[in-house]
Amino acid sequence: MEPIQDDIRWSREEVLNTIDTNLVIWLNGLSGNVKIFDDLMRLIASDYLMPLFFSLSMFALWYSGRTPPERARYQLASVMGASAIGLSNVAVWLINISWDRSRPFVDHGDQLNLLFYPPTDPSFPANPVAVGFAAAAAIWTVNRKLAWWLIAAATIYGFSRLYAGVFYPTDVIGGAIVGVAVFGFTSYLRRFLEPLVTSFIRLMRGLSAA
Amino acid sequence: MTTDPMVVRDVFVSHYFLLAFLTSLGTLQISVTISGARGLWLTPHRTVTRWLGIGLIVAGVLIFYGQPLWIEGPWAEGSVEANSATLAWGQSSWSELSGARNVNDIHGGLDGRTQAIWFPLAAVLAIVTSAVVGSLSLRITKSAELDPGESDPVDDSSDGIAGLSNRSYFSNLPVSWRNFRAEIAGLWTSGLEAADRWSLFRMIFGGAGRKS
Numbered sequence: 425m426e427p428i429q430d431d432i433r434w435s436r437e438e439v440l441n442t443i444d445t446n447l448v449i450w451l452n453g454l455s456g457n458v459k460i461f462d463d464l465m466r467l468i469a470s471d472y473l474m475p476l477f478f479s480l481s482m483f484a485l486w487y488s489g490r491t492p493p494e495r496a497r498y499q500l501a502s503v504m505g506a507s508a509i510g511l512s513n514v515a516v517w518l519i520n521i522s523w524d525r526s527r528p529f530v531d532h533g534d535q536l537n538l539l540f541y542p543p544t545d546p547s548f549p550a551n552p553v554a555v556g557f558a559a560a561a562a563i564w565t566v567n568r569k570l571a572w573w574l575i576a577a578a579t580i581y582g583f584s585r586l587y588a589g590v591f592y593p594t595d596v597i598g599g600a601i602v603g604v605a606v607f608g609f610t611s612y613l614r615r616f617l618e619p620l621v622t623s624f625i626r627l628m629r630g631l632s633a634a
Numbered sequence: 635m636t637t638d639p640m641v642v643r644d645v646f647v648s649h650y651f652l653l654a655f656l657t658s659l660g661t662l663q664i665s666v667t668i669s670g671a672r673g674l675w676l677t678p679h680r681t682v683t684r685w686l687g688i689g690l691i692v693a694g695v696l697i698f699y700g701q702p703l704w705i706e707g708p709w710a711e712g713s714v715e716a717n718s719a720t721l722a723w724g725q726s727s728w729s730e731l732s733g734a735r736n737v738n739d740i741h742g743g744l745d746g747r748t749q750a751i752w753f754p755l756a757a758v759l760a761i762v763t764s765a766v767v768g769s770l771s772l773r774i775t776k777s778a779e780l781d782p783g784e785s786d787p788v789d790d791s792s793d794g795i796a797g798l799s800n801r802s803y804f805s806n807l808p809v810s811w812r813n814f815r816a817e818i819a820g821l822w823t824s825g826l827e828a829a830d831r832w833s834l835f836r837m838i839f840g841g842a843g844r845k846s
Contacts, residue, residue, distance in 0.1 A: 462732075463731075463732035463733075464732070466714075466732040466733045466736060467699065467732050469736070470735050470736055471735075471736070471739075471743060471744065471745075471749075472650065472653065472698070472735060472744070472749075473695070475746070475749060476653065476654065476657060476753070479749075479753050480657055480658065480661045480691075483658060483661055483662070483665075483757055484661045484662075484664065484665045486665075487662060487665035487666055487668075487669055487671070487674075487795065488664075488665040488668045488669055489669055489795075490668065490669055490670070492796055495669065495795060495796075510750070513746055513747075539733070540733075540736055541736050541737060541738045541741075541743075542738070543738065544738070544740060551746070555746075615829070615830045615832075615833065616830075616832065616833060616834055617833070617834060617835075618825060618828075618829040618830065618833050618835070619821070619822055619825025619826055619828075619829055619833075619835060620835060622821070622825050623818065623821060623822055623825065626814060626817070626818060626821055627814065627818075628794075629793060629794035629795075629810060629813075629814065630793075630794075630810050630811050630813070630814025630815070630818075631807070631810065631811070631814075632793070632794060632795075632797065632798065632803055632806045632807045632810045633761065633794075633795075634794050634795060
């Protein structure tokens, strides 16, 4: 019985990998047809544009509260979001240590049109997407409308990297899950560190910066 | 031509810092017009300040992604298709501009850690700039009549960002610091009492906290 079960398990993994591979090859295959769309995807996939948007969202949240209670909630969410962004990088690094998944262009280079520089770090999970979803999760707790913008931005960022041929779809999904999970962990970490976090925000108010 | 990654990094750091500064300043201006913190407005008028903020963000992004057209760097013709180990030094063409900034961090591009250092520094500089220019702006227009709705009523004892709605940063700072010093001990004690039972500081100091 055991060899048969192993065969089934192996087949399921192979099916998942095949779907993953076929999706990235199909999406990347759309490139090369409309130059302006390829250019747009190159810009969005850049290491600077979307991460800057996520950071600026946290910065804007800190200063945009209209009333003292709203300001306090926004500033707490801003601290949590910035911490979650940092910790999601740590989480991705820890996963990378345990699983060095190769990039799609390494496994299927002959079938892909690479639109981005070839990254040398492991593929799973997608670090940029993890960062985006960690920021979105933090903002979700105080402002759903702004959070939807961040979710959209993180999703488009992930899609652009898929389109460019540097991530598999499961890397992007994994990145989103890691980002949200890390924010959940950060929420508990905040409670573990209270009243230090609240006192930090009060100190910033003492410096006229909160 | 093989480009030294440290030279590439220096170029990226200076360009990224300008991007982060302009966009942070713009974002700050939009945010403080929402919260009404006039002490940080670059101009005396809400609408003008908000549009200036939008303009600064757009300018920051356009300058950063447009710089390869007129500044030499690791983005000369053909670099976009290269694996970034053998980047050609020079100006970018229009056709390769979209990918010009896509340089691997091992070849001089900025990784997340480096951006995490430079972005906060640029944001702090944006706050300082807003505080200085906002103080000058308030001083110049202090006696001038403001448009209706541009001056929010505020309690004189208010501090922090709330206090900035009718004071400059430098007038607001002593009030904020005095209030902070008066409140922090009580805030810490009540924070300990309200904290979860598995709060680290509650475990160390006990639920009632240290009485001051």
